[in-house]
Amino acid sequence: MINTMFVSQKQKHIVETPDTGKWELAGYEAALPVTEKSNPITREIDKADPVQIVHLLKECDAEIFQEEDDTLVNYKRLYSASVLQTMMDVTKKVEAILKDPEHSLIILSGCGTSGRLAFLLATSFNKLLKGLHKNPSYAYIIAGGDKAILTSQEAPEDNPHLGVEALKRVCAGKKKVLFIGISCGLSAPFIAGQLDFCLNNLDVFTPVLVGFNPVSMARNEIIEGWHLTFRQVAEKMEEVQETRRAFILNPAVGPEGISGSSRMKGGSATKIILESLLLAAHKATSNNKEVTAKNLLDWMKTYEKVHKITYSQGKMIAAMVKQAGTSLEKMGRIYYIGWQTLGVMGIIDASECVPTFGTDFSDVRGFINKGYKEMANREGDLTSRGPEFEISHEDFMKNVLPDVTENDTVVFIFTLDDDLLEIEKLANQVKNKTPNLHAISHVTTGQYVSANIKKTFASVMSMTWPIVFFEYEGFFLQKFQRELSTKWILNAISTGGHILKGKIYFNHMIDLKVSNSKLFRRAVAILQRFTSRSPIICQEALLKSIYETDDLSDEIRNIKISTHTTLAATKFKVVPTALVLLTRNCSVAEAMSRIQAKPVVRDTIDRYLTAPGRKRTADQIEMHRDEENE
Numbered sequence: 112m113i114n115t116m117f118v119s120q121k122q123k124h125i126v127e128t129p130d131t132g133k134w135e136l137a138g139y140e141a142a143l144p145v146t147e148k149s150n151p152i153t154r155e156i157d158k159a160d161p162v163q164i165v166h167l168l169k170e171c172d173a174e175i176f177q178e179e180d181d182t183l184v185n186y187k188r189l190y191s192a193s194v195l196q197t198m199m200d201v202t203k204k205v206e207a208i209l210k211d212p213e214h215s216l217i218i219l220s221g222c223g224t225s226g227r228l229a230f231l232l233a234t235s236f237n238k239l240l241k242g243l244h245k246n247p248s249y250a251y252i253i254a255g256g257d258k259a260i261l262t263s264q265e266a267p268e269d270n271p272h273l274g275v276e277a278l279k280r281v282c283a284g285k286k287k288v289l290f291i292g293i294s295c296g297l298s299a300p301f302i303a304g305q306l307d308f309c310l311n312n313l314d315v316f317t318p319v320l321v322g323f324n325p326v327s328m329a330r331n332e333i334i335e336g337w338h339l340t341f342r343q344v345a346e347k348m349e350e351v352q353e354t355r356r357a358f359i360l361n362p363a364v365g366p367e368g369i370s371g372s373s374r375m376k377g378g379s380a381t382k383i384i385l386e387s388l389l390l391a392a393h394k395a396t397s398n399n400k401e402v403t404a405k406n407l408l409d410w411m412k413t414y415e416k417v418h419k420i421t422y423s424q425g426k427m428i429a430a431m432v433k434q435a436g437t438s439l440e441k442m443g444r445i446y447y448i449g450w451q452t453l454g455v456m457g458i459i460d461a462s463e464c465v466p467t468f469g470t471d472f473s474d475v476r477g478f479i480n481k482g483y484k485e486m487a488n489r490e491g492d493l494t495s496r497g498p499e500f501e502i503s504h505e506d507f508m509k510n511v512l513p514d515v516t517e518n519d520t521v522v523f524i525f526t527l528d529d530d531l532l533e534i535e536k537l538a539n540q541v542k543n544k545t546p547n548l549h550a551i552s553h554v555t556t557g558q559y560v561s562a563n564i565k566k567t568f569a570s571v572m573s574m575t576w577p578i579v580f581f582e583y584e585g586f587f588l589q590k591f592q593r594e595l596s597t598k599w600i601l602n603a604i605s606t607g608g609h610i611l612k613g614k615i616y617f618n619h620m621i622d623l624k625v626s627n628s629k630l631f632r633r634a635v636a637i638l639q640r641f642t643s644r645s646p647i648i649c650q651e652a653l654l655k656s657i658y659e660t661d662d663l664s665d666e667i668r669n670i671k672i673s674t675h676t677t678l679a680a681t682k683f684k685v686v687p688t689a690l691v692l693l694t695r696n697c698s699v700a701e702a703m704s705r706i707q708a709k710p711v712v713r714d715t716i717d718r719y720l721t722a723p724g725r726k727r728t729a730d731q732i733e734m735h736r737d738e739e740n741e
């Protein structure tokens with residue numbers, strides 16, 4: 112199983128990595144948190160073609176539903192009995208809150224994608240209650256406030272005090288609060304602060320932690336300005352869980368297809384677990400029945416069908432991935448024009464591209480019918496804050512469509528219950544500007560996309576869903592499943608498009624913006640992975656690159672991380688520059704000019720690295736190195 116990858120001339124160094132699958136192997140990067148590991152399935156995704164990219168992402172997403180098996184290190188999985196039991200315990204807390212909306216509240220909280228999903232779920236479940244003529248029982252918190260729904264706000268994630276302040280503000284006056292803190296990596300200080308606050312006020316708060324690492328792999332780095340690490344908070348949660356006053360929902364779902372990109376499997380698993388749990392609680396409340404483990408399992412199993420139905424369209428998804436790659440390579444843009452919550456899925460995927468691929472907000476944008484009216488976000492219309500906050504179809508027509516060219520790709524996302532005349536009208540206007548106009552349409556069995564609509568689009572991916580016979584909650588389950596299906600497709604389009612543009616190296620986004628402490632750690636870890644140098648040496652190279660200096664003063668060495676990340680957030684290509692520093696022993700200035708010269712990160716890095724994992728024999732490396740020195 113374990114084989115030596117290569118013997119590099121310089122370091123006489125043996126890199127041992129399992130050559131196939133099974134991230135659960137005890138020895139595979141044992142110490143690394145599951146959410147931060149490199150997934151063996153996508154080791155060579157940077158060399159894959161669109162069809163292969165979609166297939167690899169499908170395999171990664173399938174790991175979410177994998178049953179626990181004790182042959183390997185047996186992590187808790189989505190369907191494990193202990194996870195179902197905890198979900199049942201939490202549904203009882205939800206039911207208690209729903210009985211008294213005036214004095215109690217359910218809060219969903221998260222940073223980045225986890226915060227965006229907190230917003231989506233809280234809004235959706237308040238709509239469910241409104242449909243039953245009930246008052247809202249849900250609220251959401253996203254680190255950085257509502258602007259973080261649309262734009263990358265990476266710094267607030269590191270601030271536990273911000274988390275506590277937001278929590279106090281949102282639940283003022285409430286007597287009973289079910290706090291659901293979402294941190295896929297069990298790592299966000301913003302969430303750690305909130306959970307700790309709840310643990311110190313258990314008379315009012317019941318804290319629930321949602322994430323996808325075992326507590327033993329929760330982040331254990333001292334949080335700046337705080338007295339506990341995330342792991343210490345999680346361990347306190349575990350103790351209190353014994354008395355059913357706190358709960359941890361943390362099944363392993365497997366490493367992300369792009370290492371650390373928890374917007375993908377982490378985001379999908381968050382949706383599956385919380386929607387199943389909350390829907391079951393609402394159904395039990397309206398039917399006056401107990402929620403059973405089987406109910407929860409059945410709800411979650413229906414999401415497994417969503418995976419099957421969605422990826423049955425693999426070929427069409429691949430065609431859109433290819434188109435996205437072409438647009439991005441030609442410096443074109445990608446626009447998602449969505450209706451209702453499918454428009455929110457487009458806005459979420461688009462907003463994630465900036466921190467994930469280091470792109471400009473204008474490269475991938477999402478738009479939604481009726482803009483902020485449809486979003487129903489707490490802070491209302493944010494349009495006046497700038498172009499990245501323009502999200503309505505009218506804004507798109509007025510400020511974006513005039514500049515759309517054939518280099519751009521436009522994807523409409525709708526259901527046949529949306530206003531088809533409006534869709535056709537808008538589509539025809541877009542069609543005059545670019546032939547790359549595609550549609551993702553969700554239909555119910557028996558509904559068909561009209562020939563009119565079909566001829567308007569270059570391609571129409573039509574997903575057919577079974578008619579739901581469940582009561583009222585079934586309608587919401589169908590909506591949630593169309594959202595997840597859309598998320599998988601858009602994640603593939605944005606991830607695949609940037610892979611084809613050469614942004615990814617193996618399955619890592621090396622040129623990441625080091626804009627918070629987690630990304631700083633990821634940068635150092637990636638440097639270690641590709642140079643086999645020590646963490647200290649790698650951190651020094653990263654700091655030299657951030658501060659653009661060849662000799663680091665002790666003062667710089669000892670500054671707190673938030674100072675490093677604040678400065679790094681204003682810089683470009685600090686990680687590739689540090690990589691060249693580590694492999695060429697040159698000055699920072701020289702490293703920067705070499706990186707400037709070669710914009711495509713992957714080619715640059717291949718040149719400077721005897722890349723681990725590439726199937727090269729020693730003499731090839733010898734030759735490669737000779738050619739290098741000529």
Ligand SMILES: C[C@](O)(c1cnc(-c2ccc(S(=O)(=O)c3ccc(N)nc3)s2)c(Cl)c1)C(F)(F)F
Nearest residue numbers: 144147149296298329330629632633636637640
């Ligand atoms: C897998 C890999 O070695 C790697 C990547 N990222 C990381 C990390 C990224 C972020 C961190 S971290 O912020 O310290 C963290 C994040 C979450 C968590 N539970 N514990 C720690 S480690 C590690 Cl440890 C390894 C590779 F190859 F990607 F570099």
Ligand SMILES: O=P(O)(O)OC[C@@H](O)[C@@H](O)[C@H](O)[C@@H](O)CO
Nearest residue numbers: 223224294295296299372373374
């Ligand atoms: O949910 P977590 O692990 O706390 O991560 C919260 C954020 O860092 C994370 O959502 C980030 O914005 C995304 O770009 C990850 O793909």
